[in-house]
Amino acid sequence: MSTTAVTPSKSPAGAPRKASPRTAAPTGSSRIGLRANLRHIGALARRNALQIKQDPESMFDAVFMPVIFILLFVYVFGGAIAGKGNQAEYVNYVAPGLMAMMGMNIAMGVGTGINDDFKKGVMDRFRTMPIARSSVLIAKIVVEVGRMMVATAILLGMAFLLGLTIHTSVFGLLAAIGLSLVFGASLMWIFILLGLTMKTAQAVQGMAMIVLMPLQFGSSIFAPPTTMPGWLQTFTDYNPLSNLADASRALINGGALAHSVWMTLGWSVLITVLAAPFAVSKFRKKT
């Protein structure tokens, strides 16, 4: 009964359906099929995209952050690290690193976004609808990955203007972008979890900064770790942001890449496997 009686028909106006007869009680399909799931994610992603259209200022970070960061780092640190006048060389070092950092910053925004979203009644509606609750979160990630692509494109555009040269091939570049997106998407689960756990968006932001600062600067993103003390080198060796920066660098500039690529993928899988189930269950229980 439930599948036929339950599918809203094309009957006129808003005529409500009669309560389904109770003879065939709860045997109806309870699981949501893959196609339905993708359709739901699509509809919800469309919602998130339309929100951006309605509120273009929410794209400011994705558009301006890459421009500001690459200009600052290339011209402030570039001379000191690569030698005066050799800033262009530093571009090839720092741009892949900034790709990693960009992903992390965008991911951080997801946490505050989810936190805000939750204060609105529309979440109650989603949670009383026959959709997988994870689809709300996955749709958010889909759109945020889109934002990350915009940020990465702008970053690379700037980098090329400042003298970035591809020493491998366009496929290497695409692989580096793909790897950054995969890792960024995995990070979003952590920030979604934070966003669902903490009370206010400000708290999420504060907490995120505490986690992010050491990860960003205690890494190979801005400077080679060779001059760092031993304990810090050990930290940067395992810091996933270093791994990602090294992998992107190798994919763009050439060099040994197996270790850093595998480390990055390993981190991505590990983070997703640990954080995603917690985030979904937190979302389910949130009142």
Next chain:
Amino acid sequence: MVDMTRSHTNAVEVRGLVKHFGATKALDGVDLDVREGTVLGVLGPNGAGKTTLVRCLSTLLVPDAGTATVAGYDVVKHPRQLRRTIGLTGQYASVDEKLSGWENLYMIGRLLDLSRKDSRARADEMLERFSLTDAAKRPAMNYSGGMRRRLDLAASMIGQPAVLYLDEPTTGLDPRTRNEVWDEVQRMVSEGATVLLTTQYMEEAEQLASELTVIDKGKVIAKGGVDELKAKVGGRTLKVRPVDPGQLPAMAAALRETGLDGIAGSTVVPDEGVLYVPILTDEQLTAVVALLGSRGFGIAHIGTHLPSLDEVFLAITGEKTADSDLSDAINEEVAA
């Protein structure tokens, strides 16, 4: 009386539902039924547990104890199937404010597995029905309160739910907008919807509901038909306003001493400076007036009237001074 109605199917059945938040007993053993195709009004003051009840029945909260079924589906065991049969309009409009009215409805159509074509058609149809066609392309954040609430109702109706929950649907609306919402609800009911309506407005319950369940502090304190409930509270009420409000307790005490039938249900409302006395017979009325006169109480105003739902409610949930006997009596007679 209730048994006669049992021949109909109950769309909602709640038995002994309990939900505690720490030490707060939001729901403390609630029983209620909503017959298919009817409107049950759940009446109660702020904090009575109305919203908790709706959240339990819509799978947003898991109850601590008791059972609840909606269209035959258990809220705990079959939440997914249950979600296919319900529509919810909360106290706060549950639409996406950044999206236009049309986009909101289209999205919900898609989430309910309608095809793109059907979702579009249904969104247009519902906007038309709720007189929102002109505002279809505007973001919902620019809607007036009434428009937003209508959009919310439209969103709840997209999937033609068998059971609709309206959680204080007119709270915070001006009278004109409130009437618009009432018209819409009445129309849905005339088309056969089963509705569970929570409200703190007696007028709203009287307008929309055929049966009432009154809850307070997480407990059902009275239930029955609207007229039935009025009848149980008694025919007329005598309203007495003494010159000196300080005499209210003395007046109530004097009346209680007479031991007349139903007099124990007298209610003192200090804020209004008024004593309400239930009157069962003409002889009683004469006796009460005579007594108040003979005791020499100065009376500024006196009159009788039939009880409104407000007074029914006050009589049941009001202060525990004089009306506790009455509420117990109602519990026994009506809830049995």
